[in-house]
Amino acid sequence: MLLGLQAVADVVGQHAVPAVRRQMGGPHDGLVLHWLSDNAEFDPQSVEPARLLGGLVDVLAATLDLGEPEDVLDILQDEEDMLPEPMETLWRMDHPRVGKVLEVIGARHPAKAVSKAARKALMKHRNR
Numbered sequence: 763m764l765l766g767l768q769a770v771a772d773v774v775g776q777h778a779v780p781a782v783r784r785q786m787g788g789p790h791d792g793l794v795l796h797w798l799s800d801n802a803e804f805d806p807q808s809v810e811p812a813r814l815l816g817g818l819v820d821v822l823a824a825t826l827d828l829g830e831p832e833d834v835l836d837i838l839q840d841e842e843d844m845l846p847e848p849m850e851t852l853w854r855m856d857h858p859r860v861g862k863v864l865e866v867i868g869a870r871h872p873a874k875a876v877s878k879a880a881r882k883a884l885m886k887h888r889n890r
Contacts (some may be wrong), residue, residue, distance in 0.1 A: 763790045766826040767797045792817025793824065815848055816857055822866075823859035831866045838867065838876075849876075853883035853890070862885055 771778040774820055779802040785794045795817040798804040825833045849867075852860055863888060867879035 763793050764821070764828065767793060773800065790818030790820075796821045812851070813856070815851060816855060818848075819852070819855065819857050819860055819863055822863045824838040824865065826859075826862065831870050834863070834866050835870060835872070838871065851880035853887035 763853070766780055767782065770782060774781055774833070782794055782797055785791075786798075791813070793889050795804075795809060795814060800803070817856060822834050825837055833871060849864070861884060864880050864884035868877050871877040871880060
């Protein structure tokens with residue numbers, strides 16, 4: 763799905779945003795939300811924060827599947843200022859990949875505050 767979203771603009775051009783927008787709420791909602799936030803006039807404030815955070819986990823997990831842990835860190839660079847705060851919410855999420863995402867962030871993120879928050883969140887996630 764992630765690769766399809768990356769190619770959609772090349773295939774359908776100006777019709778990409780409406781086509782992708784129709785996929786909101788579907789099985790790949792998180793990936794769709796993040797694609798829209800990167801490629802369209804999309805207000806992240808218009809979406810429930812937990813839904814957007816779950817989408818971030820989807821994107822990071824797919825990035826792990828397709829690449830290296832460093833690729834996850836590249837995606838997180840844009841979110842640097844807000845990262846320690848979502849870690850407190852992330853560990854509570856009922857998402858099958860949240861543990862692996864937290865593990866990578868905790869082990870490899872260069873910012874001490876972020877990596878510490880991720881390790882703490884991972885410990886809470888494992889103990890729940």
